[in-house]
Amino acid sequence: MHATPARLTLPRQRGLTLVELMVALVAAIIFSLSVLLVQIALTKENVQMSDVSQRDNQSRAALDLITQDLSNSGFMLGGVQSRCSVTLAYNSSLTNPAFFQYPVSAASQPLPLxxxxxxxxxxxxxxxxxxxxxxxxxxxxxxxxxxxxxxALQLPSNGNPSTYVVQQASTTTAPGANGAISSTVLPLQTVTGINAGDGALLRMPLNGKLVCFRVPIANVNPSNPPTIASKSTQLFPGSGYTGFQTQMQAAGVWPTSGLVNSNLIGSRLTDLGPAATTVExxxxxxxxxxxxxxxxxxxxxxxxxxxxxxxxxxxxxxxxxxxxxxxxxxxxxxxxxxxxxxxxxxxxxxxxxxxxxxxxxxxxxxxxxxxxxxxxxxxxxxxxxxxxxxxxxxxxxxxxxxxxxxxxxxxxxxxxxxxxxxxxxxxxxxxxxxxxx
Structure with a gap:
């Protein structure tokens, strides 16, 4: 007799139902979204913290740069001569053509450059x-x-600034009906070394202060007396030095009797060189x-x-x-x-x-x-x-x-x-x- 082999019973396999699959999928999506949202929040927070740090670093760097520029304010302004109490400047292309030029100053915005x-x-x-x-x-x-x-490159190789002494001006020694004070012509002891197109700084003692004028040199005349002229330029008033009357009054240096030619006695002119290459x-x-x-x-x-x-x-x-x-x-x-x-x-x-x-x-x-x-x-x-x-x-x-x-x-x-x-x-x-x- 042959024995009948026992029937093999296979284990019953059971998969995920559609409902279980959908629940698992939703849970995975929720978990992924949660991680993503946390990551986005952390990234945004990091960006904000980085932004704060960058703004702080840039502001501190700006203070360092301002400090560096401030340390140069007034440096060699006019060479090695005595420091000007006030410098008077002019530019006809500006809204207020006559202005002060200080080593440091400020103005409120808005204001055109x-x-x-x-x-x-x-x-x-x-x-x-x-x-x-x-x-x-x-x-x-x-x-x-x-x-x-x-x-200090505006100084010549011998270490002395190019300084010229102004003569006492009158109608007999300078062109113009009222001499150098009311004209744009300035007589000097010598004009050797001065070139048209250079900029200059004129120092004039007034009321116990050293008042300086920024003078553009438009023309040089070596005749007797030798003169320089600042006419035909937008950088000097056509009325000459009296064109700065309002400024000088505001600075407290305007003489009671007004400017006269004798005020030029003892004045000095420093040639600052060509304006295009100036270090000022x-x-x-x-x-x-x-x-x-x-x-x-x-x-x-x-x-x-x-x-x-x-x-x-x-x-x-x-x-x-x-x-x-x-x-x-x-x-x-x-x-x-x-x-x-x-x-x-x-x-x-x-x-x-x-x-x-x-x-x-x-x-x-x-x-x-x-x-x-x-x-x-x-x-x-x-x-x-x-x-x-x-x-x-x-x-x-x-x-x-x-x-x-x-x-x-x-x-x-x-x-x-x-x-x-x-x-x-x-x-x-x-x-x-x-x-x-």
Whole structure:
């Protein structure tokens, strides 16, 4: 008999039902979305933190650059001669053609750059920020001016500046109905070495101060007496030195009887060389709107640095310095009692009003910077009902910084209420005021 083999029983296989598969798929999607959302949130937070860090680093770098430029203000301005109490300059292409040229100064935005080369020209395209383009927030911003030389190359190889003594002028020794004071012709003891096209600095003692005039040399006449002429140029008033009467009165150096030819006795003229190659420059810091609205990058405030030739007011360069800067302000530490230290902090208009331009010892800066990225979870704190960034002011002096009012999207202004802000302050001593040459 043959045994009947036992029947093999296979295990019953059971797969996922459609419902179970759908549940697993939904759970996986939810988990993936959760991880993705966390990653997006972390990435956004990292971007915001990086933005804050970059804005802070750029602002600190801007302070270093401002400090460097400030250290050159007044340096070798006019050679190794005594420092000018005030320098008077002129440019007929400007709205206010007669102006002061200080080692350090400031003006409120908006204000066009003091240059005969228009921003928006072929040299500097329309995308180059202009101080006027910053808009309503310019009321919280200063234009800062530092004038000096980048080196001592304006001195000849023998180490002495090219200085010429001015003769006493009268109608018998100089062309023009009223002599050199009312004309644009200046008689000198010699004109050897002076070339037409050079710039010069004329120093004139008045009322116990050394008043300087920026004089362009349009023509040189070696006859007797030898003379230079500044006529036929936009950089000197057609009425000659009396064209600076308003400036001199504001500076407190205008003689009671008015300028007369005898005021030129003892004056000195320093030839600064060709204006195109001058090492005298004015550095201007201001806030402009950078970029193009509606593009991928959009537009945002930017601290700008412009360089202007100090002899002929032509624009040399414009460069961005720090993104996100919305306010740049300055207070000037003055020592009006000659105590050896800062006794008051004043705005520049009050420095001029008090006739303290020769007593400035330091400049105190405040830079307000915003992030380029918004943070919906953050809202700028308000002072009262107005979103405001508070700027600390020194306790010495009657003047203070202006707190920055954050635009909230009304009145056609952007909405910065969800941006984070930082405030940096730095005070820099003016070496040429402390160690006058």
């Amino acid at each position: 003091p240059t005969s080369t228009a921003v928006g020209s072929s040299t500097y395209p329309s995308t180059t920020p202009d101080p006027n383009g910053y808009g309503s927030n310019a009321q919280f911003t200063d234009l800062l001016f530092f004038t000096g030389t980048t080196s 420059q004015t550095v201007v810091y201001y806030v402009g709107t950078y970029g193009t609205a509606g593009t991928a990058t959009g537009s945002y405030p930017m601290l700008m640095r412009a360089v202007i030739n100090a002899q002929n007011d032509t624009l040399t360069s414009i460069n961005p310095v720090a993104a996100g800067v919305v306010s740049l302000q300055a207070l000037f530490g003055v020592d009006e009692t000659n105590s050896g230290g800062v006794t008051n902090y004043l705005t520049w208009p009050d420095v001029v009003k008090g006739n303290y331009t020769a007593d400035v010892r330091s400049v105190l800066f405040a830079i307000v910077t915003k992030t380029l990225q918004t943070d919906p979870k953050y809202t700028v704190p308000s002072v009262g009902s107005v979103p405001t960034i508070t700027i600390a002011s020194p306790s010495t002096g009657p003047d203070s910084f202006t707190n920055y009012t954050v635009p909230n999207g009304t009145g056609g202004l952007p909405d910065y209420t969800h941006n984070r802000f930082s405030v940096l302050e730095s005070e820099v001593a003016i070496r040429n005021q402390i160690w006058p040459h």
